[in-house]
Amino acid sequence: MSNPELPIIDLEGLRPKVASALRMACERDGFFYVRNHGVSESLQGELESQARTFFARPLEEKMGMAMEHGGRAWRGYFPVGGELTSGVPDSKEGIYFGAELGATDPRVQAGLPLHGPNLFPALDGFREAVLSYMAAMTKLGHRLMAGMAESLDLAPGDVSESLLREPLTLFRIFNYPAERAETPRWGVGEHTDYGLLTILKQSDESGLQVRTAHGWIDAPPLPGTFLCNIGDMLERMTYGRYRSTPHRVKNTSTRDRLSLPFFFDPSFDAEVRPLVPRASVEEPPRWDGRSVFDFRGTYGEYLLEKVSKVFPHLATRQLGGR
Ligand SMILES: O=C(O)CCC(=O)C(=O)O
Numbered sequence: 001m002s003n004p005e006l007p008i009i010d011l012e013g014l015r016p017k018v019a020s021a022l023r024m025a026c027e028r029d030g031f032f033y034v035r036n037h038g039v040s041e042s043l044q045g046e047l048e049s050q051a052r053t054f055f056a057r058p059l060e061e062k063m064g065m066a067m068e069h070g071g072r073a074w075r076g077y078f079p080v081g082g083e084l085t086s087g088v089p090d091s092k093e094g095i096y097f098g099a100e101l102g103a104t105d106p107r108v109q110a111g112l113p114l115h116g117p118n119l120f121p122a123l124d125g126f127r128e129a130v131l132s133y134m135a136a137m138t139k140l141g142h143r144l145m146a147g148m149a150e151s152l153d154l155a156p157g158d159v160s161e162s163l164l165r166e167p168l169t170l171f172r173i174f175n176y177p178a179e180r181a182e183t184p185r186w187g188v189g190e191h192t193d194y195g196l197l198t199i200l201k202q203s204d205e206s207g208l209q210v211r212t213a214h215g216w217i218d219a220p221p222l223p224g225t226f227l228c229n230i231g232d233m234l235e236r237m238t239y240g241r242y243r244s245t246p247h248r249v250k251n252t253s254t255r256d257r258l259s260l261p262f263f264f265d266p267s268f269d270a271e272v273r274p275l276v277p278r279a280s281v282e283e284p285p286r287w288d289g290r291s292v293f294d295f296r297g298t299y300g301e302y303l304l305e306k307v308s309k310v311f312p313h314l315a316t317r318q319l320g321g322r
């Protein structure tokens with residue numbers, strides 16, 4: 001199931017060349033690697049080593065910053081089995097982060113869900129590494145979305161003004177424990193991502209699989225690159241011309257697998273509307289039988305509906321019974 005075919009896009013290439021490579025990748029599988037992305041290797045190394053140190057701590061200590069303590073900001077640690085995909089517990093543990101907002105921020109004062117301060121472990125340098133990495137990823141997210149706009153023959157402002165005034169940036173660090181069972185469980189079941197763009201860093205262990213038109217293929221880590229994929233909102237904006245493609249994870253290696261997805265999503269209050277003319281192609285059938293076009297409302301509402309399914313218990317308690 002290995003596949004060298006997901007394209008690798010060099011971001012230092014000429015702009016029109018990058019735009020046409022993005023167009024081809026997004027019309028095909030919606031998955032592509034990027035190289036020459038400008039994010040420091042030493043920062044990535046530091047973050048990975050901080051993350052490994054954290055996950056190696058005793059469960060009791062990690063539970064000290066569990067998501068139950070994160071309130072409406074929806075931040076913190078969840079243990080193996082704590083998150084569900086399509087109702088089934090995932091074989092992974094992880095930490096949820098987002099933009100660091102203090103108590104005086106108007107959005108926090110207004111009690112807006114998913115906005116607020118992060119929970120950080122008491123490890124020297126952890127907080128700094130996460131915040132620097134999120135800043136670098138936000139910059140890369142804007143750069144990639146400018147390329148996406150160009151790839152759709154849109155002016156940069158068409159996307160940035162309507163959707164990216166205050167992009168919602170979510171960052172997760174996952175650890176998929178080495179599975180010793182003969183039939184390893186799913187680390188994450190089949191799903192699509194909710195927003196615009198996911199930029200993924202993986203440790204040396206493979207495990208991610210992508211459902212292309214030709215069947216499931218592996219999307220292993222490649223040195224010096226990030227793996228990007230587009231989410232439901234980009235599919236919606238383009239009437240399905242760009243694909244939000246299902247993927248899933250199984251760690252079959254004998255080592256724990258770390259993955260660090262960064263989600264670059266529309267502003268919470270943005271209503272995501274199609275930005276390109278409707279093509280004559282039929283909408284392809286979706287993995288979950290639901291259409292990304294039926295939904296009416298803001299991106300925030302779409303997202304809350306999704307997260308309340310993956311953490312039903314927390315959603316009732318912390319988001320007020322959604
Ligand atoms: O761990 C991975 O490689 C991917 C995780 C993922 O698909 C997600 O968090 O949406």
Ligand SMILES: [Fe+2]
Nearest residue numbers: 191192193247
């Ligand atoms: Fe995903």
